[in-house]
Every structure is written in C-alpha cells, then in structure tokens.
Amino acid sequence: MNYLEIITFTLYFAVVLLIVFLSYKKQKSDKDFILGDRKLNFWLTALSAHASDMSSWLFLAYPAQIFLLGGFNIWAGIGLTLFMYLNWQFIAPKVRIATEQTNSLTLNAYFENRFADRSSSIRLVSGLMTLLFFTIYICAGLVGMGFLVESLFGVHYAIGISIGLFIVMLYVFLGGYTTVAWIDLFQGFFLLGVILVIPVYLLFQLDGFTPIATAAKAQNLSLSLLPDFKPNTLYQAFILTAGWGLGYLGQPHIITKFMGIKNVQDMSKSKYLGISWQILALTGATLIGLIGIALFPNGLENPELLILNVVQQNLHPFFAGLVLCAILAATTNVMAAQILVVASSLCEDFYKRLFRKKAKPKELLWVSRFSVLFISCIAFIVALFKVTTIYKLVLYAWTGLGTSFGPLLLISLYSKKINRFGAFAGILTGGTIAAIGPYLGTVMKIEFPSMIVGFAISSLSIISVSKITKKYELQKLNLEN
Template sequence: MSISTPMLVTFIVYILGMVLIGFIAYRSTKSFDDYILGGRSLGSVVTALSAGASDMSGWLLMGLPGAIFLSGISESWIAIGLIIGAWLNWRIVAGRLRVQTEHHDNALTLPDFFSSRFEDNSKLLRVISAVVILIFFTIYCASGVVAGARLFESTFGMDYQTALWAGAAATILYTLVGGFLAVSWTDTVQASLMIFALILTPVIVIVAVGGLDESMAVIKAKSLENLDMLKGLNFVAVISLLGWGLGYFGQPHILARFMAADSHHTIRTARRIGMIWMILCLAGAVAVGFFGIAYFQNHPEHAANVSQNGERVFIELARILFNPWIAGILLSAILAAVMSTLSCQLLVCSSALTEDLYKGFLRKNASQKELVWVGRLMVLLIALIAISLAANPENRVLGLVSYAWAGFGAAFGPVVLFGVCWKRMTRNGALAGMVVGALTVLLWKSYGYTDLYEIIPGFAFASIAIVVFSLLGRGPSEAAQQRFAAAEAEYQSK
C-alpha cells in the first residue's frame, strides 16, 4: 500500500501537537503529586473528557465496530452494559472517592488509598494491589500497542514490528515528559477528535450506500440475523456482555480522574458531560460496524482487508470514503483513542512502582524531584514490556482488553465500592476481596468453567469475601470510622 502524503502529514502534525502539550505540562510539573494527579486541579470538562478518553481506548474505534461488523447488532449488549456501569460509577463512586482519598492522608494512588483507608500497617494491601495493577495493566497496555500497530500497519503499509514502535513512540514521549497534566490535557483534545470521527463516519457511510432505508435493506438482505439482538446468544451470553459494566468500579486509570478533580462538586457536571460523550461515541461505534456491513456487501472489491480482520472496518471506511486530508484526521482519532488510554495506563503503572513500591519500601525520604524521575523511568520500563507482549501479530485488541478489564473489575471494583460506601469494611475484608477477585478471574479464564465472562463470578465472590471477612474480625478503629464519617459528611454537603 502506498503511503498517502496528506495522511502522513496529518498524523505527524497531530503527534507533534500532543508532544508539544507534553512539554507545556512539563513546565507545570513541580512535584510527584503534580506528575501523578496534576495537583488535583482538573475542572469538570477535563475530568469528564479525560475519564472518557482514558476509558475507551482503541477498542472503541476498532474492537467494537469490528465485533458489530462480524456478528451484527447483538454485540451492542457490551455498549449497553458499559453505559449502565459508567453511570453507576460516576453516581456512586466518583464524588465519594474524591473526598475519601483527601481525608485518608491525601492518597495519590489506589494502593495508597487502600493502605490508609483500612489502616494496613503491614503494607500487604499496598503490595498486592500494586502487583495486581502491574499484571493486568501491562496486558492492557499491550492491547493499546496492538491497536496502534494495526493502525500504522493498515494506513502506511508498515510491517507489524515497525508499526509497533511507531504507534507507541509518541505516547511514551509525552507521558514520560508531562505526566498527568499532559495526559489529561491531551485526553481532552483526543476525546473531541474521537466524537467527531464517530458521528461523521457512519453518516457518510449511510450516504455512500444510498440512504438509511437502502442501508437497512442491504443488511437485511445479507442476513436478517444482523438485526437480531439475541443472535446466537443465550442468557449467559447476554449477562456476560452486560457484565462489562461491572468493570468500571475497579479501573485505576478512570478512578484516578475522579481523584484528580478540583472538588467533589465538579463531579456532578462532569458526570453529565461524560455520559453524553460516552453515549454518542458508543452509538457511533456501533453504527460504523453495523452500516459497514451494508457498504462492504455492496462493494466486495474493497472488502479484502476487513475480511481478514474485522477490527479494520473503521480504518478501511475512513480511507475509502474520505478525502485523504479528512481521512488523516479521522484515523488520527484511533491514534487519539490508543494514546489517551495507553498514556493513562502507563502513568498508573508508574505510580504503583514509584509511590507504592519504590517510595514505600526502598526510599521513604526520596525527594519530589527524584520521585518524578523514577516515575518517568518506570513509564519507559512498562512501555517496553507492553511492546514485547504485543509483538505477536495474532493478538486481537478486544481479547486483551476483556482479560485486563475483568481483572481490575473483580480485584478492585468491590473493594472500591464497599470501601467508599460501607464504614464497617476492614483491612482483612479488603485483602480477601482483592485476592479472591483476582484469582477467580485468572482461574476462570484459564480453565473456562462456563462461558460466563470471568468478571461476573470474580465480582460476586470478591463481594462475598469482603462482607464475610469484614464481619468475622474486629471492626475498624474509632479513628478510621471518624475519618470515613467526616468524608461522607463532606460529600453530602452542597
């Protein structure tokens, strides 16, 4: 495939813009608090769009449209589950977590919060939660690298190994330099680009096919099952797809956005902005895959690449239907989705290694400057490991994401949910919930007891473990209960 000069120029300008934002943020990064949480200074718009962009990743423009394109509208149960889960996360967890982390030693990371909230002097909670973050986020980061590689491979005809490095390089650079502020500011730009691409593309696809009625007729003619919400699905399959929504309560890169808001009052406006953005983006992604069926049915001569890999459907539609300059902007949206999520994940991994392991165990009195530079080195280390994991060209974005999503959802979701809502929860309950959730996902995934998505049994068993182990032992100290009550009172204040 020949390299399109307009596309190449668009990509280069976009990438240079993101890196420039990274260097601007570098000048505002004075301490490790700034590097990890941006000094808790995010307003409602940046909080909302940063949470959305960091959440969706390349899955939004590749994995979901690809699943719809191959299997029809029945795959949209995932989107429905995600919308429900995201709204509940914003409604129940976001504001409470913002306040609780400040009341518990101004916690900068989830392991920090767990350690302080549950008075874990043994530091076992800190270590186990940091290890869970490193295991599942490295897999998650690999999914972002794969998505970026697929983009560069399809757009510029690169071989997969070269595309791996090309796709990851810019993200690593601006995350390395600018930290949380760079990630959040670039997320805002990237979220705007993603929604533009996902609204415009399906509209042009429908027009290219001949209108909405004609598009629907072509899809029905190919197979009526494409319009069947229950195509090939039984009760377990539907519950599994909806179960993706449970994952939101435990995703460290999304929870970090809540912790970084300038106050819990910001969260309400951010929730409205974030949910509107999310619903429009998911609807657009579903429409791209769905109406892509009609386009490639009418134009089989263009279908070779999507027949090989359905996750390329958005890439191929953008490349075929748009002027190369516009196509470059639209394909930059995939890069935006990949970069926004990958950068957040790299930063959370870096914070786990730096704040929770390096400072927690090796250098308790390390200076702020030293911690920032160690954090940058950790970003680089995790990125290199993720690239090595992504080296297999047979990797699929959705498969990698589903594993990591389930791991975090089950290991951290119940601990976070109970931790901000139930004052009677104890350190042993948190520890049991985390271990049971993570192990259930690993074992369920490895041995495949049923087709039920592993996040559901993981979340359920972890919740039971939290309640049982919290009630069996001695309750939290008076001081811990007072801190919890003070935080909850602040959250309830107008």
C-alpha cells in the same frame, strides 16, 4: 500512504507535542505528575475520564463485533454507558473526598490508608494486580497500533508498535497527569467529531439504513437488540451488559481522573458532560459497525481493521488522515493513562513504600518517569507475540481490574464493617478468578462469566473474611460533599 494523509498526521502530532511542551514546566513533584495537584476543572475531568477509557477498542474492536455479530452486541455499549453513569453518581464524588482525606495519590495507597494496613500486604497485592492487568491492557493498545501502522505504512508490525510507544512515552514521561488530561480534552472533542461525521456521511452515501438491512438479511445477521426472547438470549444480553459494565467500578486509570478534580461540587457537571460524550461516541462506533455490514458483505480478513478499510475506500485522503489520527489518538489516550497509573504504582507502592520511605518529591518524580520507561518496555515485549484479538485482550484486562478493585472500592466507601483482612481477600480472589477465568471456560467448555463471578466472589470474600476476623480498624472519613 497519500501525502495529504502524511501532512494531516504531522499537523496533528505537532499539536500534541506543543501541549506536552507547555505542560512540562509545570511538573515539580510526584504529586503534580500523578494527580495534577488536584486542580483540574470539570471539563478536563469529564473528557479525560472518558477519552482515557475509549481506546482502540472504540474504533477497532467494538465496531468489529457489531460487524461480525450484528445488533445484539450493542448490549456491551449499553452496559458501559449505564455503569459509567453509576460510577459518576456513586463512586466519583466520594473517592475524590476519601483519597484527599487519606492523603492518597493512588488507588492502592487509598486502600492501605483506609484500612490502616501497616503490613503493606494490601498495597503489595493491589500493586501486583495493577502491574499484571495493566501490562495486558497496554499490550492491547500496542497491538492495535501495530496493526494500524503496519497497514498504513507497510512497515513491520514491530516497527509499528515502536512508533506508537515512543509517542505515548514522550508525552507521559515529560508531562504526567496534567499533560495527559489536556491531551485527553483536545483528543476527546476530536474523537467525537470524527466518529460522528463518518457514519453520518456514509449513511447519506448509502441512502439510509435499507442497504444495511438488506445486507444483514443476506448474511443471516440480526440487527435487533434481542433477536428472540429465549432464556439463553436474555442470559447472554445480561452477560454482555454486566460483564462489561461492572468493570467501570474498578478501573484505576478512570478512578484517578475523579481524584484530580478541583471542586467536588463540579462532579455533577462532569458526569453529564462525560456521559453525553460517551453516548454519542458509542452510537457513532455502533453505526460504523452496521455500515460495514453493507459495505463489505463478503467480510474482511481482519475485521478489527474495518474502519481503516471504510475510510480509505470512501473518504478523501485528507479526511482519511484525520480519521486515522483519531484512531491513533484513541489508542494513545488510554495507553498514556494506563502507563501513568502503573508508573505511579511502581513509584508509590513499591519504591517509596519498600525502599525509600523518606524520598524527596523531586526524586519520586524521576522515579515515576523512569517507571514509564520500564513498564513500556515490558508491554512492548509481550505485544510482539500478538497472542489474540484486541477485543479479547481488553476484556481480559478490563475484567481483571474490575474484579480486583471494584468490589473493595465500592464497599469501602459505603461500609464500616470491613477490615484489612477482608480487603486483602477481596483483591486476591477477584483478581485470581479474572486471571484464570478464560482457562476455566476452556476446560469446562462453557462461556465463563469472569467479571460477574469474580465481582460476586470478591464481594463475598470482603464481607465474610471481615466478619470472621472482626478487627475493624479504619481511618475515619467524612464523605459528605
């Protein structure tokens, strides 16, 4: 690694640690640690929600799919943008109001309080789904970080993920929700600048899109969104769009960002700011994948390291260092948000609910922090095995969270004809289908659309079980803002 790249890395992480130090003193209770006492402005909310969403998937996995499969895979980006807009429009304001009225710090606590579940069954099953799928999600980030550090420094993969995990644990353990939000704001602008500057610069170097089109034709790759209008092509486009997009409705690490905004009336500002950021970021990532087709016509040994090869071969070492910082930032952003959600779940849904119902805020704050250590160690052990690609790991976890929580959250905000039995059934069926979906597809030798099937069956389970049991006991809410 060039010494200029090392200097860039050092300066970047010095800024991150400064933010950690400044926000550490503000954390006085579990409420501060988990939701920042609901005092975030619309800038922080918008950039935090989107920066904590776009992990190494944005820089490594998504461009690799464009690089390998061509323009058709852009439907994944379209689906994400469309459904995130719907998330802001129909979920964000209501979930902010509902969680405050039910005095809920986590999504799992909201479900329990909303349905007046005194048996703890909803909180426990939702807590288990949170632990299962977030562990996989955090593993995806660690795998990406391990690949990156291994390639950059020539160190062993295990050392790579250890370095990355230490950085993330440090600023989550010390700062909590507000720290993660401020770092997301800083890194959100940084990520956007990097992912837009690279393709613009390289397109000038290539003299436009002609070399990309020529290389794609030589590789028999289509750059079109729809190579043809055959039923199977249209079906695959729908699967990509909905298969990714629907997941937004149930991602706890994104939903909690909505819960922390100070004024609900500012949610609209956050929506337009956040969606603008997402469109620009996905456009930049798409262009990087397309440019890779021209730069590497013979392919790469590991396509998910496309951007690493691009910047090291085409940029000055200082700017290459900035890009590599951005990739690490994208990974650490999401891992931090996810670890925080899991730590919150362990503290609120298990420790406080089952063992210490009258625990003091300071005690819960430290339980949250030690939960960060616990879940990080588990994710580290699993990530050591490198079972599959980053893309597949993220899709598996994304699907699991989306089908477990998305249908119930949506229905709970818009219907009074559901109860705790339906809620429990919805979480269990959605999560189970997502968990076994890939294996069903392998056995049946088909592409099993786990997200779409799981979302539909979870929704039907919620409605049908609630209708059969007919005992509606919900906490009353006033969701007008």
